[in-house]
Amino acid sequence: MNGFSKWPEAAGCGDGTAAIAGELLRRGASRLSALDSQNLANLVNGFCKWPERTGCGAATVAIAKEVLRRGGDALSDFTPQGLANLVNGFSKWADATGCGAATLAVAGEIRRRAGRADRLANFTHQHLANLVNAFSKWPGQENSRLATVAIADEVRRLGNRLSGFASRDLANLVNGFSKWPADLGCGQATVAIACEIYRRADRLSDFAPQALANLVNGFGKWPGQASCGSATVAIAGEVVGRGGLSAFAHQHLANLVNGFSKWPDQANCREATLAIAGEVLRRRASRLSGFDSQELANLVQGFSKWPDEAACGDVTVAIAGEMLRRGDRADKLSAFNPQDLAHLANGFSKWPKQAGCVAAAVALAGEVRRRADALSVLTRRIWRTW
Numbered sequence: 001m002n003g004f005s006k007w008p009e010a011a012g013c014g015d016g017t018a019a020i021a022g023e024l025l026r027r028g029a030s031r032l033s034a035l036d037s038q039n040l041a042n043l044v045n046g047f048c049k050w051p052e053r054t055g056c057g058a059a060t061v062a063i064a065k066e067v068l069r070r071g072g073d074a075l076s077d078f079t080p081q082g083l084a085n086l087v088n089g090f091s092k093w094a095d096a097t098g099c100g101a102a103t104l105a106v107a108g109e110i111r112r113r114a115g116r117a118d119r120l121a122n123f124t125h126q127h128l129a130n131l132v133n134a135f136s137k138w139p140g141q142e143n144s145r146l147a148t149v150a151i152a153d154e155v156r157r158l159g160n161r162l163s164g165f166a167s168r169d170l171a172n173l174v175n176g177f178s179k180w181p182a183d184l185g186c187g188q189a190t191v192a193i194a195c196e197i198y199r200r201a202d203r204l205s206d207f208a209p210q211a212l213a214n215l216v217n218g219f220g221k222w223p224g225q226a227s228c229g230s231a232t233v234a235i236a237g238e239v240v241g242r243g244g245l246s247a248f249a250h251q252h253l254a255n256l257v258n259g260f261s262k263w264p265d266q267a268n269c270r271e272a273t274l275a276i277a278g279e280v281l282r283r284r285a286s287r288l289s290g291f292d293s294q295e296l297a298n299l300v301q302g303f304s305k306w307p308d309e310a311a312c313g314d315v316t317v318a319i320a321g322e323m324l325r326r327g328d329r330a331d332k333l334s335a336f337n338p339q340d341l342a343h344l345a346n347g348f349s350k351w352p353k354q355a356g357c358v359a360a361a362v363a364l365a366g367e368v369r370r371r372a373d374a375l376s377v378l379t380r381r382i383w384r385t386w
Contacts, residue, residue, distance in 0.1 A: 014050050021047055021059035032066040037074075040066065041082035044089035051092040060089055064102035075109040080120075083109060084127040087134035094137040107135055107147035114150035119157075128154065129169035132176030139179040152177055152189035162196040170196065171211035174218035181221035194219055194231040204238035212238065213252035216259030223262040236260055236268035245279040250287075253280060254295035257302030264305040277303060277311040281318060288322040293333075296322065297340035300347030307350040316351055320360035333367040341368060 024032070024043070032040070040063050047056035067075070067086065078086070087106050090099040110131060114120055120128065128151050135144040155162070155173060162170070170193050177186035197204075197215060204212070212235050219228035239245070239256065248256070253276050260269040280288075280299065291299070296319055303312040323344065327333055336344070345364050348357040 014053065017046055017050055018053050018055045021053070021055040024059045025055065025062060029062060029066065029069075032062060033069075035066075037077040037082055038079070041078060041085040045085040048089035048092045057093045057096060060093055061096045061098050064090055064096075064098035067102045068098065068105060072105055072108055075106060078109075080123040080127050084123070084130040088130045091134035091137045100138055100141075103134060103138060104141055104143040106131075107141075107143040110147040111143070111150055114147075114154070120151065120154045123154075125165045125169050129165075129172040129176075133172040136176035136179040145180055145183065148176060148180060149183055149185040152183075152185040155189040156185070156192055159192065162192060163199070165196070167200075167207045167211050171207070171214040171218075175214040178218035178221040187222055187225070190218060190222060191225050191227045194225070194227040197231040198227065198234055201234040201237075204235060205242075207235075207238070209248040209252045213248070213255040213259075217255035218259075220259035220262040229263050229266070232259060232263055233266050233268045236266070236272035239272040240268065240275055245275060248279070250291045250295050254291070254298040254302075258298040261302035261305040270306060270309070273302065273306060274309060274311050277309075277315040280315045281311070284315075284318045284322075288318065289325075291322075293336040293340050297336065297343040297347075301343040304347035304350040313351050313354065316347060317354050317356040320348060320354070320356040323360040324356070324363055327363040327367070332370065333363065336367070 020043075035043075044060055044063055047060045050056045075083070083106050087103045090103045093099045110120070123131075132148050132151050135148050138144045151173075165173075174190055174193055177183075177190045180186045207215075216232050216235050219225075219232045222228045245253065257273055257276050260266075260273050263269045283290075288296075300316055300319055303309075303316050306312045323333070326335075333341070341364055345361055348361045348364075351357045
């Protein structure tokens with residue numbers, strides 16, 4: 001099955017993998033105990049290439065439970081690649097029962113190995129990146145944080161040898177470290193990566209849109225670090241130089257704007273943001289509905305750092321119109337979390353003379369009031385049960 005995963009776009013390979021997942025489930029948990037660590041890791045690595053297939057998810061959950069059943073000591077049997085493959089797969093079903101607990105168990109094993117004399121020297125760059133990327137799916141778990149900090153220390157120790165890391169691995173590391181911006185180790189490792197990105201400024205054309213977006217979004221968590229600013233400015237220059245942004249997904253655009261907005265006085269960041277504003281306006285005819293609530297909020301919050309730019313105002317008005325359309329739906333604006341609402345309100349306030357922004361701000365106020373009323377009703381119900 002490991003061979004099928006080399007061609008995830010091929011329908012036949014997906015069907016074959018789903019059949020293996022079904023057979024695994026049919027045989028039951030008792031048969032999983034007969035599989036060695038390498039086979040378990042290979043199965044998870046294969047199943048995760050088709051996260052939309054229910055059977056692959058169910059089989060991965062079964063393996064996660066088997067990993068937990070074997071206990072923490074059994075994780076010492078897994079190779080570095082095996083551990084990385086496990087958590088990379090489990091992270092594709094972060095909400096599934098068992099996957100989180102199994103990932104935290106692996107995090108404990110990473111911490112144990114980091115305490116040895118050779119630390120994490122046996123882990124390749126890709127292993128480290130995949131581990132951090134997976135642990136970041138559970139940012140509220142202490143084991144995830146501590147394992148990530150251990151990897152951050154390893155990255156920082158490598159220092160000038162970061163030139164050997166692939167662009168995607170650097171981006172995944174920064175994206176993961178950014179989930180713990182208050183942690184000194186994560187910040188120091190990110191600064192080291194920022195220095196490496198700046199050294200590669202003339203090779204940023206090799207970076208995929210997602211990698212650029214993850215880097216900028218991550219560096220934005222440490223706006224006080226000069227190296228993070230320099231790397232972001234270099235990436236902004238690359239975004240402008242590409243001439244077109246059609247290859248960037250909605251999320252990429254939102255993350256880029258969110259990051260560039262941390263350095264509003266930098267000309268490159270301004271120009272890149274204006275280019276993104278133009279791209280969002282180009283998509284507004286039929287595709288603003290494709291942006292999720294957080295992406296819209298990040299765009300508005302970012303564009304608001306340049307209120308004197310006509311393009312930023314125009315695109316914010318367009319987003320305000322999308323907000324009003326969503327407000328007319330049955331679920332109103334319930335998909336927006338409190339932080340999203342705050343970012344939107346703050347952003348719209350930068351264009352107080354735009355009727356669309358005013359109307360959207362009023363709709364936001366209505367949503368806040370609706371939630372307050374609902375909370376008041378809930379509070380009264382709770383008091384009655386006491």
